[in-house]
Amino acid sequence: MGATAVLALPMPLVAQLTQNDLQTRLGTESHIGNITGHAKDGKADYRRYCVSCHGDLGDGNGESFPWVDPKPRDFQLGVFKCRSTPTGTLPIDQDLFDTIARGLDRSNMPQWSTFTKQQRADLVAWVKHFSPRWVSEKPGTPIVIPPEPEVTADRIKAGRDVFARVQCWKCHGVLGQANGPSAATLTDDLGRPIAAYNFTEGAKPKCGDTDRDIYRIFMTGLDGTPMPSFADNIKPEEAWDLVFYLRTLMSQKSKEKELAKQLGLKPVDPNAPPPTQ
């Protein structure tokens, strides 16, 4: 989305942790439904599967760090892209649990769906134990997602207006090809270059590819990246409109794409004055 809309996320100052610091947090737990994960039980799987990227201390500085792009998540910061909670807050355990199984497309994070639920819960607890944020803060409250309305041509057109108004095109491009005028300047919170999501390549959105997942991304933002939360800028019904419009940009067949074709819907004009709310 537009660089002008990027929120400055507060970056917690985290001193580099030591193994001794982490020892004190081995009692960290996670709670996924009726499953309780224990950090100490997640250690073995972390060392087997995760450590080469995320590192022994969870700082994202594993042996593969130099060759991996995007860079592995620094768990010590306690900042996560895929959340159901408002921007700036900690995710709930279920968010991390889902991310482990879903993986992150267009990154080196695979789908760890082979784990048992218990293994994943233990890993969530282990991931949490790296960051002091879970000691001092509570996770955010998941946002409420209203029921998905019926797709209509009017909603798709309204979604295009939202796309223009909040200047999504500045990063994602008018056709969703990640080639907007700000795309080349994007960096993550650690100052590393980062690419905008290209809607046309067929890759799944990082935090899930259902309509609800896409809705959630607008409203929570992807913390640590230039993608902000639009919870204060977009009404819930507008967010659904935007979801429907974005479906028209994606390469996969969809009802929205068919409707847009029937409408002869044109891309946003970057030179036109922004539509009023």
Place this chain on the structure above:
Amino acid sequence: MSTLTRSRFSRSSSSIPFLTAALVLVFLVLGVSQQANALPAFARKYGLRCSACHESWPMLNYFGQKFKDNGYQLMNDRDAPIWQNPGYWPVTFRITPIWHRVSTGKVEVDTYADGNPTGSTVRRVTSTGFDLSGLDFHTGGTLEKNISFYLLPSSDSTGAFHFEQVFVRLDNIFHSSWLNVKLGRFELDNLLSEKRILTLTGNGGVYQTYHFMPVGDGNIFGQIGDNQLGLEYMGHSVNDRTRISAALVSSSDGNVGLSTGANSYTGFFAGSQAFDTGRLGVQRIGFYAMVGQAATYYLTQGGVPLGGSGVANKGFSRVGFVGQFYFGPHIDLQIVTQHGSDNPWFGQGYGNAIATDGDGGTTATCSSPTPGCPFNNVPGTVLPVGAQTPTWNGATFEGHYVYSPQLIFIGRYEFEKMSQQANGAACTACTGGAGAGPSASNLGNISTYTIGFRYNPFMTSRAGLAWHNEYNWLHQDGTGPVIGLPSANINTGEVLTGLDFDF
């Protein structure tokens, strides 16, 4: 590495003494060669350590199995080669320098007096020394997203190469994980993969259950451990909990050049289901079935069998169950059972008239239909009176204690027991088993134990090194030399230590 070291304990009775001696030779010359599909090239591509895909290299864990089932793809949209540095070249080599001691209990050797041969006797032959395995050059990965490949030129320890594995696989056809098709020479869909076996000795480096043949049996085509030439369909659920596969392969034991039957095929079917059992881990149970036909009559020219001309197909089957059971993060037990059955013609030594070796070529060609050449079911041949269907049951139990991804202890027990010999009670002029008459009920039975451990001093995404230590003991009933000791049993032991590395 090549499959040349795989023991073939069951041959025609006339060749038993020869084979016993050959067994020693195989141990000494070819040592511990066997192949494994562990690719630091994949680890380098994705930045993951060996341990992400391997319980202990080269044995796959569940995640590694899923990676393989997805066509060597992580399915994170970084699988196409376009994502790799142009200089990336997915090649891995593997070879193992070793020291080993091989002791074979009963070997027929010549005796001398005053420098002159006086006959032969039976004695134990023990040898020790430094040795090498064969060499594998693995290359594999994706040609494009959802099009994967594998190429494995493999040599024995003398450097004689063959193509152990070559295939192209179309993955996730119509975006469905249930639709994958592979064409080429490949390992059958054995959950307990012999190509990723953790042991290296001559007899412990293969699964006897995957290669067992009754004594005197001529059907080499039912070895589920050998890579086969054919077409495979494979489907799996997204998380790989459910897996099914069906392969149609030539009944050639993987030999190239249409060297065997004129029109003989084998089907291999496998399916399994995994279950989430909480802290215990993921348990998997499944089945497999190999059902096929192979030729018993080869057209001849000047009495010599013609390759690719085999007809008079006869049937065979190998069926069994597979279980992979985990008891927490450190202990697991893998079980494979088998019930095998060959047509009586195979039991009498017919089938492998071309003397193929299972590595893609022929080891010998008979110059004339003399004794010692494989049997050929030429027109007018009749099945000897008393010949019957050889059947047997076997099982493999392999347990692991995984102290950490860097240290694994291995223990294995296998048995193969005949339930019906090819030579029945009415045999007087049979050609199967160990002689013309009825076979002892235990003839050819095998028991074998293997224990060992592998220690990886480091674990990175760049290369693999394991200090390997192993002991194997194998016992077979009634296949020893017949000199003065009919139906002698054979006991073979081997201890091995070496450095198993790949890069």
